[in-house]
Amino acid sequence: MATKGIQSRNRQEVTGRILSAAERVFAEFGYAGASISRIAAQAGIPKSNVVYYFETKELLYRRVVGEIFDIWRAAADSITIDNDPIRALGDYIDTKLDLARTRPYGSKVWANEIIQRAPIVQDYLEDELRSWTEDRIVVIEAWIEHGQIRPISARHLLYAIWATTQHYADFTHQITTLNAGVELTNRQWDETKTAVKDLLLRGVEKHGDG
Amino acid sequence: MATKGIQSRNRQEVTGRILSAAERVFAEFGYAGASISRIAAQAGIPKSNVVYYFETKELLYRRVVGEIFDIWRAAADSITIDNDPIRALGDYIDTKLDLARTRPYGSKVWANEIIQRAPIVQDYLEDELRSWTEDRIVVIEAWIEHGQIRPISARHLLYAIWATTQHYADFTHQITTLNAGVELTNRQWDETKTAVKDLLLRGVEKHGDG
DNA sequence: AAAAATGTTGACCGATCGTGCAGAAATCAT
């Protein structure tokens, strides 16, 4: 009774491989350019097997987008009214830059989807992202009212953090090319974290040249 | 002898309509998802006519990417060693945000291409973008040496400016959705310019709370 | 006015797409 049997175990393993392959292929070819057969080849199984587990290309795609959305949402757990603003925002930037490095394909899928006007996941934007964003803005504006940070635009601060952190995922190829064609080293990723926080949070801190 | 005749006039008009339609369709569907017939329909001409003027989908695409690349390059004319740093960078941000508003499709095409690892325009990156970027970094580092700005990372400052300004083009749909579903007004675009410069240039200025 | 060059268009080709489906293979329940 402890296990669910070999079939269930395989089901989870195969669907996991499909999702991972799909995230990569959707990122590298876009929704229209990603074919089910390419995803299947990337996962090492026949095309029909992908359809068996996810029914349609669109349903598979929604699962991929939903995963990255949930991960990003969890990354902002530090933004609460009781936390220190600079530390909370710094942690958020660090976490998002870590995700830019470890899950670049997910970020690219999201970027592709938004660029193309969210034809598939518009409901995510209107239901979950909108309320989520408003909640964070309330927290940041409370920090301002309490005199903990400078009176900047909370909304545009969030947008700037999203833009900058996701840039290091979505534009990895451009950054690598401008880095003599080699991927960023551990040290360079640390420098990136420091530089991004330095640039963005200077404009937030109360005392300019602390 | 003053004119080139009716044919030349039409040639320019038709190719212009095709390029404009292609920029939009490539942005909204990605390279693979953009079909020649859809571009033709957007331009109001038959598919064969698009092929007649641009031969292949790839050549048409390269023309579209080349256009936006040239426009962006010109936007950074203000970044020279003789200009005041804060004013020069502020002008650059203003100009790029204007372009985000007036040429959002071009920005999206570029984003799509880089996300997909520049399969078509890798030579642009290695030849033109690389040297162009190094030149701007030299200017910013000279400003630092002359004590005109704080010693920030010139490279990451450039990346932050690119990321943030292009975010308002590439993620227009997300921003609109988070703006109660209506496009940004003139006033909101002005607020955006102010907020972006406030956030990014605070970290650059020599005297923190001027 | 005739010839040449340029522009325009629909028909067509082989390839690939998403997906439906029948049946084989493997696993589970009894």
Added chain:
DNA sequence: ATGATTTCTGCACGATCGGTCAACATTTTT
């Protein structure tokens, strides 16, 4: 061991893709 259930796979379909081509229309050149 046997039947039920789940998993897996090859094949076939209509649609669409990028691109070719020959026929036709218009403009330019002679």
